[in-house]
Amino acid sequence: MEFALSEDQLMLQSSVQGTLENVSSLDHVRRVAAGEHEVTGAINAALAELGLAQLLIPETHGGLGLGALEAALVQEALGFAVSPAAFLASALATEAIKSAGTEAQQSQWLPAINTGTVRMAAALTETVSTREGAGLVAENGHLTGKTLFALEADTATHLLTADTAGGLHLVDLTAPTITQSPLETIDQTRRYTELVFDKTAAEPLGQNGAGSPALQRTLALGRILLAADTLGACQNMLGKAIAYAAERKQFGRVIGSFQAVKHMCAEMAAKLEPARSLVWHSAYLFDTEPEKAALMACLAKSHLSEVGTFVARTSTEVHGGMGFTDLVGLHYWFKRIGANRQWLGGPEILRAEAARLQGWA
Amino acid sequence: MEFALSEDQLMLQSSVQGTLENVSSLDHVRRVAAGEHEVTGAINAALAELGLAQLLIPETHGGLGLGALEAALVQEALGFAVSPAAFLASALATEAIKSAGTEAQQSQWLPAINTGTVRMAAALTETVSTREGAGLVAENGHLTGKTLFALEADTATHLLTADTAGGLHLVDLTAPTITQSPLETIDQTRRYTELVFDKTAAEPLGQNGAGSPALQRTLALGRILLAADTLGACQNMLGKAIAYAAERKQFGRVIGSFQAVKHMCAEMAAKLEPARSLVWHSAYLFDTEPEKAALMACLAKSHLSEVGTFVARTSTEVHGGMGFTDLVGLHYWFKRIGANRQWLGGPEILRAEAARLQGWA
Amino acid sequence: MDLALSPEFETFRAEVAALLTANADKAPTSADRGMKHPKRLAWQKFLIEHGLTARTIPTEYGGYGAAPDILQSRIIAEEFAKSGLPRGLAGQGISMLVPTLLELGTDQQKADWIAPTLRGETIWCQGYSEPGSGSDLASLTTRGEIDGEDYVINGQKIWTSTAKQADMIFCLVRTEPDAKKHHGISYLIFSMDTPGIEIRPLVDMTGAANFNEVFFTDVRVPRSQIVGEPGKGWQVANATLTHERGMLGDPNAAEARLLAIAELMKTETLNGAPLIDNPLLRDRLIRLQAEVYAMQANGLRVMTARLKKESAGLAGLIVKLQGCELNHELARLAIDALGELGVLYGETPYIKDNGSWQWRYMYDLGLIIGGGTAQIQKNIIAERGLALPREPRLAKA
């Protein structure tokens, strides 16, 4: 019995974190936010050397054959650095192909993702929350309609998406029948787009229909990774708050010696530590007890969203006016936590789904 | 434009409060809790001299002809003192007779309440939340079934109640077809009973049917008064917390000089002041703009319930271990606030009703 | 308790409403950019002449000269809200400097500055906070050394809004470094064109530069440009800080926000159903509605106290803390209700209400922090409102 990270896991996380410190510092993030998208390319290139795209690809297809826990640790490091690096969409697509794809599809796509000749985007928003008349209708191997908040579609070659009946599809993003428009969000570290399809050719994954287990599993992975991303972002915000409180003086003493500030930091830590344990446990169960994955993912993401909202605000308050400015850049974390909260289901939606999964609704 | 209590209103409240200090002190409360019900009788007798039973009776029937705001001020004083005094049930019955009764019924019942020859209990629980198969079925001038949490039925002569269709009735409590069993709650300052009726004679008030406006108005008054009761109880708990914090020493200083304790008190006050304004406003609108009464009552009671839960807990925490003991008796207020929260609708139920009243559900 | 207005006030309301309706065409629109756009200045002049702004400022200083009347002010505010027309100017010059000069300025200062400020011809900014002096404002270190007839000012201010547009600044400067912290500060007014002033925009989390940093290098200010006595600047400034605190936490703004969210929830859909049908979102909405109504009623209590020239006590002390928090929570609900659409920001498809919910969510957090953080507010409530002891003095390290 051991509920702790292995040496390998710790090494993986620290190597990602170390690389990010060099190639994805706050300065880099600021440049990306200012529109220098080539910086993102450089970050992705540096991370590619660590094998992030290969992480979830089975060894039989040339990958590292690691699991959701390792992916969550990587994502936590990305959140810690509010890194613009591509990872989440590719992880979701990999999982979908592994779960839903035929053997032939797996043999075709997984090695291509593994070597980087295919870069995957993901558009699953409408499988959770349909707004603005969005949704893709599948007919005779083609998709028609629109999907919002496609992740990383502007730089990917292919897309994982789902139709209104829950079937998963892969789409070549160079198809001329696709119109892509950027969607600007508060979180300038991620690129979302709207995709409009007009009888766009799509390859259905496996023979799955509505509410397929593969879709549920893919969503579960996405939610666990978003929870991990928020965890990392919170950890950094807490660390920054403690450092600021220990250094900033008012009324002749460091503000961290005032009980009000001290307790704000203590409350953040008190919420964050169990939250970290929950993220680890969810990811571990995703790999070891798949039947628990969907529930745990809903609980982990909804809980981390609530903790994240608290930490984002409280850390900003500890920083006083400085937290509100762009000078320390705290808002990049604040906004990433805010965006994570809404994608693939806000807390209320996820808790309702958790109730359904347990037969409580 | 004046949003403040008049001289008369201040005098009314302070005379009730002054009387309660003499006849309904914590010592008296303790004796009532220990089963000395004659103490309650003495409190009621002392308050009768102030005309509490006459308060809401129109002057044409010999009463004081005052309104919900005055009633709320009295109830606030009762909550402040956690007094076991009878008031709430009589106020509800008076309002119901005024709203639903025919002229003849008003002329019969209101003077009798006014002079004290009739003492009213109230059993309206099932008009809000039906549990345990409770509910009274009306048929040919008789009621059959059971109702839970009848208030003050053990000492009253008559009862206001409602049938499952929402019609209001008056019942003679001496009828042999009634079985009454006490229901013990955490709040030992109020007496609740279960009433079982077996074809018990009942006088329907007016010609009202289901969801009658008179029932809604009676419930609204009850909710406003319960909110006022919680307000008074909270005010006392806050005052006790401040006094304790200013006196209790630990680590060589009064605990009220620690920022954590100071902020707990500040948070209680910051929630309580707007809550007080809301209670006054709700009661004022009950009298002046009846069409707003039902909504305001739902908002006032649900809000005061949430504030009450916070204040009850926080004041106890400020008192440390002392707050947990019976020594300072703080728990009488804690429990009264807890009981107020549930009767005539907990916060979730009331907010759902507030939404319905605004066409939002 | 009587919330009805007496007939004279209803008459007044009708007059204000008629005046606004009849002159709506004079009002500037958002297309008339620039704080000194001729249409804006003309509108301000019109409003002053008709007593719809600068109402209680004496006519000798360019105001309308009416006796203070809180109900009239409230009616004017309500009628502006109904009309949708822009209100009179309300920059820091008008809201903070003018009251200060009226109370503590010399005759010359009043004559020089109040009228052009009211007319919008002279725009002011505030130089109080410094990077090292936020909650502990009195620890400010920008220094003004006497050199002949001038103060020579060196140092840095922060959180200065409209610094770029301002003609003048009112500024706290430490002129007596050996005096105790709250003494030795002077309140100076000087032109933003004085040599040695550098302005750097301060971008904040909303993405805009709502504030600036202002740097002073050997800025020479004649000693006559002091308001009040040398070394008494802290007391001068506190008079105006009171004005600033009173401005925050407007309960009518909170109700408008609530109604906007209710409307949003009735029109926007999630998975085909209006958001208002979601019991969880609805429950949050109603919970906040109760708080909005509580703050509104509390505002009536505070206004009544002012009408009676009494202290509003605790009911007044809690306004900033509770009001800012409530507005922040309202914005949070709107964002959560909109879900993915709630994080859109900037010029982008599908954005709702121009992204104002996100903007408010962030800006309100700034308000929770600025002008006395939530922690400072709780200290004030506990110490002034509940008579709990102040933070004890520390032993020397």
Next chain:
Amino acid sequence: MDLALSPEFETFRAEVAALLTANADKAPTSADRGMKHPKRLAWQKFLIEHGLTARTIPTEYGGYGAAPDILQSRIIAEEFAKSGLPRGLAGQGISMLVPTLLELGTDQQKADWIAPTLRGETIWCQGYSEPGSGSDLASLTTRGEIDGEDYVINGQKIWTSTAKQADMIFCLVRTEPDAKKHHGISYLIFSMDTPGIEIRPLVDMTGAANFNEVFFTDVRVPRSQIVGEPGKGWQVANATLTHERGMLGDPNAAEARLLAIAELMKTETLNGAPLIDNPLLRDRLIRLQAEVYAMQANGLRVMTARLKKESAGLAGLIVKLQGCELNHELARLAIDALGELGVLYGETPYIKDNGSWQWRYMYDLGLIIGGGTAQIQKNIIAERGLALPREPRLAKA
């Protein structure tokens, strides 16, 4: 990460389960009242002999003598929970005094007290807190003056559970009044039958006397009955306080509570529909479920750290604060879900789960306060866990 148990532990689990099943008839029931009921003492003896309690206490002191193994302890706990049989005794003598004596007692003290305490023949109570010394325990003033070979004790203790049933007390007494606060305290053990001891039950908000006050008037205790050195009692006590803090906030108890509420919400109805159909109650349930799972996983992390003999760091420091709060909130949900029925208390019709939700709601608030208030816990987390500065020393008044 590997949450599976290795085969040797699964074997151990099977053995424990079999042992409990085979001997279930030996277990006392709630009908066997009294802490020293023969059936209880016999069951305790049986459990010790089979290593199901006092497992790691050396055999020479009456224990089972196994090497410490956290997983074995956990398996035993889980199998007891499954079987529904009463666990071994866990009073303050066993959980606090025995570890203290093992670490700091003389050979004679170990020989005299450990075995009868383990067997349940000697019952102990704790004399630490005083009315004036709660959070600031080290300020205690109960004094022990030397008179010949005795300490003569005068003063008062509070929060003493099982004082009426106890044979003995372990007690903190100020024996060196001139020494600094944390010095000058001694840890004494003496009989509750010693003349001069008066016990007054302390009724609390639950209506029961879960604790007592204990008064000492010229209580004579031989100087030999000290544990550790004179004046070192604070250090002796802290060893056992650590044990006490570790006991609180059991995440498995929280899960049991969660499941009980889910069951309650499935079976109880409101207006004809099961409570679980109410989206608001359901949302609160799931919200708490996430917190329960988070605390459970956190418990696994803490246990892993102990297995590796490492510090669990922050994950360990937050257990009491978060665990107590979570249990309190769970009880609050159950009460709200039951509505009017949720406030029933005592022997009364329609009461659910014997009123235990109200009892827990109140008792848990006591736990939030007791054993280090929430405020003290936050100080500890901030100072020890986050290295923020301690409360600064004050200037002399």
